[in-house]
Amino acid sequence: MLVQPMPQNWDSSKWICMVGATDEKNLILGFGFSDKKVGIDFFNTLLAWNDNNNVNEGNIQMSLVQEDKRHYSVHIYPTLERRFIKKNCELHERLFDKRKNAGKELNFLVTQICFCKVFPITPKCAYNLFYNNAHNILVQLFDASKVKEDDPRTYYDIFPVDDRKILFKNVTVCKRKDLDKEENTLEYFHVPKY
Numbered sequence: 748m749l750v751q752p753m754p755q756n757w758d759s760s761k762w763i764c765m766v767g768a769t770d771e772k773n774l775i776l777g778f779g780f781s782d783k784k785v786g787i788d789f790f791n792t793l794l795a796w797n798d799n800n801n802v803n804e805g806n807i808q809m810s811l812v813q814e815d816k817r818h819y820s821v822h823i824y825p826t827l828e829r830r831f832i833k834k835n836c837e838l839h840e841r842l843f844d845k846r847k848n849a850g851k852e853l854n855f856l857v858t859q860i861c862f863c864k865v866f867p868i869t870p871k872c873a874y875n876l877f878y879n880n881a882h883n884i885l886v887q888l889f890d891a892s893k894v895k896e897d898d899p900r901t902y903y904d905i906f907p908v909d910d911r912k913i914l915f916k917n918v919t920v921c922k923r924k925d926l927d928k929e930e931n932t933l934e935y936f937h938v939p940k941y
Contacts, residue, residue, distance in 0.1 A: 751796065751829070751831075751857065751859035752795035754785075754788045756788040757789070758785050759862075759864065761780050761781050761782040761785040763779055763780065763781045763891050765778065765779065765866055766891075767876035767877065773885050774877070774885065775885045776873055776884050776885070776915075777889040778889065779889040779894070780888065780891055780892075781891055783892065783908055786888050786889075786890070787888065789888070790888040794913070796825040798830060798831070800913075801913055802913070802914045802916075803886075803915045803916065805826060806825060806826060806828065806829045807826065808822070808825075808826050808931075808933075809823045809886070809915060809919070810920070811873060811874045811877060811919070811920045812919075812921060812926065812934055813921070818865050818941055819874035820864065820865045820939045821863065821864050821873070822861055822863045822933060822937070823862045824861035824862065827857060836855055863937060874920065877920050881917060881918045881919065882916060882917055883914065883915075884915045884918050885912040885913070885914055886914075887907055889905050889907055889908065890905065893905075919934070923938070
């Protein structure tokens with residue numbers, strides 16, 4: 748059994764928003780956390796999934812899915828194409844001896860986590876900002892600890908936690924009905940409750 752890296756301090760209630768921003772030449776999709784410790788642990792997990800590289804070469808899948816007219820979900824998870832998975836499967840296939848194992852076949856089980864959260868659709872929400880701009884997106888962690896849900900004046904009081912970013916060459920942005928069962932299996936079968 749192979750286990751994908753997981754966060755040590757996860758608390759989904761601390762993931763409070765998605766941030767759409769620009770640094771004048773790049774689009775930035777930010778994960779806003781009300782607790783920096785939880786947010787940093789989450790971003791460190793993303794980096795671990797990506798072999799500590801700042802360009803995602805198919806190690807991580809991220810999707811923004813319109814659930815209905817008022818909500819979209821964000822899904823992010825490690826893919827089975829990660830080098831860690833491929834290397835371990837190849838190693839165990841090489842070392843597996845059918846004769847010593849009474850003719851049994853080698854099977855792999857990979858456990859992983861999919862982070863998913865539902866957010867409201869607004870004119871400037873991440874779903875709408877990235878709907879037609881889903882390529883070459885920089886993903887970054889944002890401190891949203893000063894945001895108060897019932898006070899719109901605080902919505903702009905969000906800042907990057909640090910300079911770390913991961914370039915996603917492609918982000919899936921679509922309506923639920925347009926998900927492909929083969930290509931977006933986790934998103935297709937996981938319909939979030941909200």
